[in-house]
Amino acid sequence: MSKRQQVVQRESFRSMTPSQFFYEYREVAGFGSPSRALYQTVRELVENALDATDVHGILPEITLIIEQVPTHSTYYRVTVEDNGIGIQPQHVPYAFGQVLYSSKYRLRQARGRFGLGAKIAILYGQIKTGEPVEVYTAPIGSSRIYFFRLKIDIERNKPIVLARGEYPNPSGWHGTRVSVVVEGDWPRARQRIHEYIRRTAIAAPYANITFIDPDGNVTVYRRTIQKLPRQPHEVKPHPHGVDIELLKQLIRKSNARTLLELLVESFQGVGRKTAEAFLEWAGYDKDLDPHKLDDKKLERLSRKLREYPRFRPPSADALSPLGPEIIEAGLKTILKPEFVAAVTRRPKAYEGHPFIVEVGIAYGGEIPPSNEPILLRYANKIPLLYDEKSDVAWKVVDPRNFDWRNYLVVFPAPVAVLTHIASTKVPYKGVGKESVADVPEIEHELRNALREAARRLREYLLQKKREEEAKKRVVTFMKYTPEVAKSLATILKDYNVGEKDVREMLLSAMKRRLKIEDEKFARLVKGLEVNIEE
Numbered sequence: 001m002s003k004r005q006q007v008v009q010r011e012s013f014r015s016m017t018p019s020q021f022f023y024e025y026r027e028v029a030g031f032g033s034p035s036r037a038l039y040q041t042v043r044e045l046v047e048n049a050l051d052a053t054d055v056h057g058i059l060p061e062i063t064l065i066i067e068q069v070p071t072h073s074t075y076y077r078v079t080v081e082d083n084g085i086g087i088q089p090q091h092v093p094y095a096f097g098q099v100l101y102s103s104k105y106r107l108r109q110a111r112g113r114f115g116l117g118a119k120i121a122i123l124y125g126q127i128k129t130g131e132p133v134e135v136y137t138a139p140i141g142s143s144r145i146y147f148f149r150l151k152i153d154i155e156r157n158k159p160i161v162l163a164r165g166e167y168p169n170p171s172g173w174h175g176t177r178v179s180v181v182v183e184g185d186w187p188r189a190r191q192r193i194h195e196y197i198r199r200t201a202i203a204a205p206y207a208n209i210t211f212i213d214p215d216g217n218v219t220v221y222r223r224t225i226q227k228l229p230r231q232p233h234e235v236k237p238h239p240h241g242v243d244i245e246l247l248k249q250l251i252r253k254s255n256a257r258t259l260l261e262l263l264v265e266s267f268q269g270v271g272r273k274t275a276e277a278f279l280e281w282a283g284y285d286k287d288l289d290p291h292k293l294d295d296k297k298l299e300r301l302s303r304k305l306r307e308y309p310r311f312r313p314p315s316a317d318a319l320s321p322l323g324p325e326i327i328e329a330g331l332k333t334i335l336k337p338e339f340v341a342a343v344t345r346r347p348k349a350y351e352g353h354p355f356i357v358e359v360g361i362a363y364g365g366e367i368p369p370s371n372e373p374i375l376l377r378y379a380n381k382i383p384l385l386y387d388e389k390s391d392v393a394w395k396v397v398d399p400r401n402f403d404w405r406n407y408l409v410v411f412p413a414p415v416a417v418l419t420h421i422a423s424t425k426v427p428y429k430g431v432g433k434e435s436v437a438d439v440p441e442i443e444h445e446l447r448n449a450l451r452e453a454a455r456r457l458r459e460y461l462l463q464k465k466r467e468e469e470a471k472k473r474v475v476t477f478m479k480y481t482p483e484v485a486k487s488l489a490t491i492l493k494d495y496n497v498g499e500k501d502v503r504e505m506l507l508s509a510m511k512r513r514l515k516i517e518d519e520k521f522a523r524l525v526k527g528l529e530v531n532i533e534e
């Protein structure tokens with residue numbers, strides 16, 4: 001053996017903090033290019049602003065300003081202000097300066113989930129432009145407004161507070177104003193960002209949203225409905241969603257001395273009776289001390305919990321669907337269609353996670369005809385713009401999979417479909433939250449919701465067709481009426497019947513025959529040049 005071969009090959013190892021990881025792989029969070037990064041920054045800040053308002057029962061007032069930094073043509077300051085619940089000052093440095101720090105790691109529907117978004121925008125801004133984030137915030141009822149200027153210590157994943165301040169708050173303002181400077185490409189991101197805000201407004205017609213862009217355009221989406229989606233409430237985990245780690249955490253947190261107590265205390269929808277029935281079914285002693293279970297036993301317990309078929313379905317209390325009224329209002333206001341219908345399905349679950357699917361259809365009016373449906377995808381009220389074709393919602397509405405002709409829609413057609421998946425765990429394909437995986441339960445619900453909404457569209461189109469036919473008949477009738485009336489009046493002149501009388505007789509005969517009441521008749525002849533009174 002040569003001396004060379006004898007040398008032991010040593011790999012060198014090191015660990016990474018979450019901020020180092022996202023510094024190196026920022027594209028997985030949607031920060032791959034300047035145009036995408038600008039779009040993603042807007043998204044993360046606007047979604048936080050909405051989470052701080054509607055989730056807490058506040059009608060949102062959101063202002064987004066994107067300005068070009070005068071000294072650098074590719075640097076943009078993105079500022080988002082909301083009238084939300086604000087942030088307690090002691091949490092601000094971590095909320096904006098420590099990757100994986102969040103108030104949303106709980107079983108309650110929110111747009112945010114990972115504890116990443118704002119931080120990746122700040123981190124991206126800091127490494128590209130060197131600028132820190134600036135935050136002004138006032139929690140509800142606070143007599144002070146708090147100010148922070150900070151950066152992220154990427155190696156240690158810790159905030160570096162550069163400045164902080166406090167100001168009196170005489171007007172009682174509450175909310176947050178966040179401002180970051182990022183490298184961006186406005187000309188390339190322009191269309192997407194405007195579209196993102198427009199779609200946000202569709203799903204939030206209860207919000208006032210003002211957007212001032214770098215070209216100086218001011219776009220205002222005014223609130224058209226005062227109703228907020230129902231507020232989500234935090235719930236305990238469902239037994240079908242457990243694994244060994246979750247069981248360990250629940251046991252660690254609990255003072256329960258028996259398995260029976262643990263189940264009743266830690267899981268949703270499990271009372272004493274259900275817990276006893278489960279323990280008997282799974283062959284456990286109900287007095288077993290859960291703290292004594294080793295990994296092997298926990299593996300069996302978690303499996304049995306997932307398999308037991310008689311637990312109540314997961315609670316939908318944690319969910320906040322939009323509801324048909326809000327969906328219809330949003331579609332009507334922004335798309336200005338001639339017809340809308342929206343469906344909110346009953347709650348269902350996959351792997352112990354509750355979800356609700358909603359579908360809205362808008363047709364005609366100002367919607368331009370296209371060869372396939374215009375798809376507006378939402379997950380937990382977030383508009384999803386990228387990766388449409390790999391999303392489960394596209395799979396469902398795709399004319400190759402859904403027979404639109406059954407519903408009287410023949411492409412090219414002016415039809416838009418809104419899909420919304422509300423869940424405590426949306427199965428996103430990545431942390432950039434752009435597309436949803438095809439979980440069979442979700443796909444099934446989407447298809448049923450689409451069918452239900454499309455049936456309503458079919459009824460409308462049928463009715464419209466009938467009216468068009470009736471209108472054609474009325475037009476033909478009206479065309480010949482004057483001439484016929486004139487001839488008949490000549491024949492009937494000895495009976496003192498004038499032309500106008502004959503016209504009225506003919507008209508009421510036609511209405512009877514075609515079964516058209518006065519109101520409908522007025523609608524049919526509206527805009528026609530014929531006038532029966534002439």
Ligand SMILES: Nc1ncnc2c1ncn2[C@@H]1O[C@H](COP(=O)(O)OP(=O)(O)OP(=O)(O)O)[C@@H](O)[C@H]1O
Nearest residue numbers: 048052095102103112113114115116117118119176
């Ligand atoms: N405008 C705001 N108003 C109130 N709290 C906010 C606001 N912006 C951020 N926060 C707080 O900061 C935390 C971190 O925000 P961040 O965007 O980093 O992650 P997230 O929203 O929790 O999750 P995700 O990465 O999925 O967006 C939030 O959980 C929230 O508590």
